[in-house]
Amino acid sequence: MTPHLDIAAYLLGRLEPGERASFEQHLASCPECRLQHLELSPVVELLMLAAPRVEVPQGLEARTLLAVERAARQEEPARTAVPVRRRSLLPRRLVFGLAPAVALAALALAFVLGRQAAGDESPGTAELEAVLVRPDGGVVAASARVVKTGIGRVISFRSEELPILPTGEYYELWFVGPGDTPRRPNRISAGTFHPDEQGRSHVTFAAAVDPAKYPVLSVTAEPGDGNPRPAGLDVLRSRP
Amino acid sequence: MSLAQSHVELEEAQLVARVAAGDRGDPLVELYGRYGRPLYGLGLRLLGDRGSAEELVQETFLRLWRGSGSFDPQRGSVRSFIYTIAHRAAIDFRRRTSSRPLVALQAGEPGEERWAAGDSPEEPLETLIVSLEVREALEGLSSKHREVIDLHYREDLTQAQIAERLELPLGTVKTRTYHALRALRTTLDERSLLG
Numbered sequence: 364m365t366p367h368l369d370i371a372a373y374l375l376g377r378l379e380p381g382e383r384a385s386f387e388q389h390l391a392s393c394p395e396c397r398l399q400h401l402e403l404s405p406v407v408e409l410l411m412l413a414a415p416r417v418e419v420p421q422g423l424e425a426r427t428l429l430a431v432e433r434a435a436r437q438e439e440p441a442r443t444a445v446p447v448r449r450r451s452l453l454p455r456r457l458v459f460g461l462a463p464a465v466a467l468a469a470l471a472l473a474f475v476l477g478r479q480a481a482g483d484e485s486p487g488t489a490e491l492e493a494v495l496v497r498p499d500g501g502v503v504a505a506s507a508r509v510v511k512t513g514i515g516r517v518i519s520f521r522s523e524e525l526p527i528l529p530t531g532e533y534y535e536l537w538f539v540g541p542g543d544t545p546r547r548p549n550r551i552s553a554g555t556f557h558p559d560e561q562g563r564s565h566v567t568f569a570a571a572v573d574p575a576k577y578p579v580l581s582v583t584a585e586p587g588d589g590n591p592r593p594a595g596l597d598v599l600r601s602r603p
Numbered sequence: 604m605s606l607a608q609s610h611v612e613l614e615e616a617q618l619v620a621r622v623a624a625g626d627r628g629d630p631l632v633e634l635y636g637r638y639g640r641p642l643y644g645l646g647l648r649l650l651g652d653r654g655s656a657e658e659l660v661q662e663t664f665l666r667l668w669r670g671s672g673s674f675d676p677q678r679g680s681v682r683s684f685i686y687t688i689a690h691r692a693a694i695d696f697r698r699r700t701s702s703r704p705l706v707a708l709q710a711g712e713p714g715e716e717r718w719a720a721g722d723s724p725e726e727p728l729e730t731l732i733v734s735l736e737v738r739e740a741l742e743g744l745s746s747k748h749r750e751v752i753d754l755h756y757r758e759d760l761t762q763a764q765i766a767e768r769l770e771l772p773l774g775t776v777k778t779r780t781y782h783a784l785r786a787l788r789t790t791l792d793e794r795s796l797l798g
Contacts, residue, residue, distance in 0.1 A: 368774075368777040368778055368780075368781045369777065370781065371777065371780040371781040371783075371784050372755075372762050372777065372780060374784070375755045375756060375780070377755055377760070377761055377762055378761075378762075379761060402788060403784050403785075403788060405797050405798065406784055406787050406788045406791060406797070407784070409733070409737045409791060409796060409797075410737065410741075410752070410756055410787070411756065412730070412733060412734045412737055413734060413737040413738045413741055413756075414644055414648075414731075414734040414735045414737070414738040415738070416738065416742075417640070417643065417644050417647060417738075419639065419640050419643050420643075420653065420657060423639065423643065423657055423660060424632075424635050424639060426657070426661065427635060427639070427660055427661045427664045428627075428631055428632065428635065428664075430661045430664065430665055431627055431631060431664055431665055431668045432627060434665055434668070434669075435627055435668070438669075494632075496628055602632070
């Protein structure tokens with residue numbers, strides 16, 4: 364076995380006394396190991412300073428991004444305060460592809476959402492905690508939490524101010540698997556919903572989908588044509 | 604700061620510039636990925652409880668977003684910008700709850716370990732930040748690398764004992780430990796922590 368690799372244990376003070384003496388002999392005659400010694404001793408010194416490991420609360424990322432989004436909505440009225448019409452005369456796809464201001468207005472979340480999510484530490488293990496964003500702009504728009512319980516999986520989904528859809532259309536939440544494309548969808552529906560009059564939604568679905576196999580969540584706007592296949596483009600999507 | 608900005612510093616400066624330009628998506632997510640956990644650790648350390656630590660993370664990102672337009676990469680790194688914001692926010696929080704002493708984490712709280720020796724509430728901020736960033740660098744190692752490093756420096760085990768514990772040949776433990784230190788060096792160097 365090459366003696367060079369012992370440099371690590373040597374610096375970490377983990378060689379037996381005998382090993383240590385023979386490594387020091389080797390070190391004296393090996394320029395390569397002396398270079399390693401020079402490069403790695405500050406690493407070991409810093410290592411000794413390492414702060415203890417800390418568990419960051421679940422959902423803190425989502426709550427932090429939501430807090431910024433909420434502030435942005437309040438503080439940048441010129442950019443975000445275009446009211447969403449209750450019933451748009453425009454075709455659905457146009458609504459989502461329209462002006463950034465409308466798009467922005469469609470988004471954003473109440474701080475309540477974060478607070479409630481914080482209190483949502485319901486029994487069971489959270490398997491997936493996702494922030495859903497617009498596929499183009501990347502602005503935070505909704506959050507979802509999948510909890511495995513004794514009897515299945517419960518998905519808690521919240522959003523603020525999703526645009527109200529024309530009558531007959533609805534939003535649908537999907538679990539998306541690998542290789543999903545509009546032509547060859549690989550996704551399973553978690554359920555459908557309508558936001559309330561303010562565009563808010565807080566819905567709970569029960570599902571049997573394993574988020575390990577379908578790790579991405581997406582929301583589409585679907586025509587009420589009775590066809591169960593996904594027809595709408597992703598309005599919101601979580602990051603894998 | 605040094606004249607030559609590191610690759611990481613340039614990248615982070617670009618992220619902040621994008622936030623300043625109104626992008627609240629990817630760049631904030633990216634910055635959270637880099638600083639979220641150390642900031643939470645900083646909050647625990649400076650404010651003493653999880654709720655306040657969480658508030659500190661949120662407040663820091665809010666102020667980062669608001670202040671992103673005033674960030675000038677000529678005057679300092681994003682790293683120092685963010686930690687300066689967080690430190691000021693922590694001071695504001697402490698003023699708000701004026702009776703709250705500056706406390707360290709109590710031992711024995713579930714999910715957390717005690718802070719290392721040299722533990723002192725008055726430790727300089729920079730030392731504290733470095734300790735949090737070294738922890739973050741450790742968290743960025745592959746799990747195999749982190750495991751051997753953790754066993755080396757937290758549990759008083761010899762290489763042979765580690766090999767036994769992990770049911771690995773001694774040679775593998777040696778190789779892994781060596782490569783773990785090299786990987787850690789790369790990360791620490793990128794973050795300009797190696798002096």
